[in-house]
Amino acid sequence: MENEFIDYDRINEVFRLNGKVTNYTKPKLSWRDRFIESGFYIECDNKSYCRSIHERDNELGRIAVKLGVDIETKSTMYVVKKI
Secondary structure: OEEEEOOHHHHHHHHHHOOOOOOOOOOOOOHHHHHHHOOEEEEEEEEEEEEEOOOOOOHHHHHHHHHOOOOEEEEEEEEEEEO
């Protein structure tokens, strides 16, 4: 199970509103591409869901909730096999 943020602009907004400087950007490779590049065959990856992060998830979630900024994360279950 892997998690990926969906809206990087909102993450940067939370840092900015909290007085921090950052340039949080989308990774160059998705988890799917990372698995393939690492020599795995993906048997299944169709089980995904999206949800907003919560204050109990991490510090980013705590600050985002406090500032009223909704940040979504996408979770995908991968079934992989080493080639």
